[in-house]
Amino acid sequence: MKTYKPFAGDAISSTARRMVILAKKTKEPVTAEFNGIKLTAKSSTDPDSIVKFYQTELDRRYEEYVESPEYKSRQREAEEAQQRQDLALKGALAFAPSEMTFRDKDAWEKTVAANKDGYGGGVISFAERWARLMEGRMANGDTLEACAEEASSLADNEGITGFMYGCAVSILSKVWIHGEQLRRWHNLKTQIGNEGEKANAGDGVLNPALLSFS
Secondary structure, three states, X not given: OEEEOOOOOOOHHHHHHHHHHHHHHHOOOEEEEEOOEEEEEOXXXXXXXXHHHHHHHHHHHXXXXXXXXXXXXXXXXXXXXXXXXXXXHHHHHOOOOOOOOEOOHHHHHHHHHOOOOHHHHHHHHHHHHHXXXXXXXXXXXXXXXXXXXXXXXXXXXXXXXXXXXXXXXHHHHHHEOOHHHHHHHHHHHHOOOOHHHHHHOOOOOEOOOOOOEO
């Protein structure tokens, strides 16, 4: 019996095809492990049947996990953590202004109007809360640099991605009274070399992955 080792990043469909090709070539059964699931192929095996078996086993394991005490415990922990996050955010916003101080309110309103979908709306909601939280902290003597990171974590009530975070910085840099200071802080915090310094020489915003300027 031969063993086939899937390539990193392989799809189950390509793995199944290669297993059958190897079985036909060697005239022996071929086994492989894909995401912890053991697969077997013979020369007569239809690759689609391997894919179907894999997906069925994956579903079975997921359903089994969902019914397990471990999953239920993790769900409770996640719900409790979210409740703590919600309470902390609500408390912090009580000491923050009801809206951010705008440098360009018209640009903000146009950005809000253009981002009514779930993804864009998540960026808008996060950016608005983040700016308000920072203003509240700054009114009590904190600097932006001292509170921005903690405030961003508290403002993140949707689970934003790194790209969404970068979009929020870009938006606030244009519309918020402290946006330019935020942009410059973000660029220096994000840089690995001197990318942030170069961005700060212009009006760029580093994305979180340091792949491009926007």
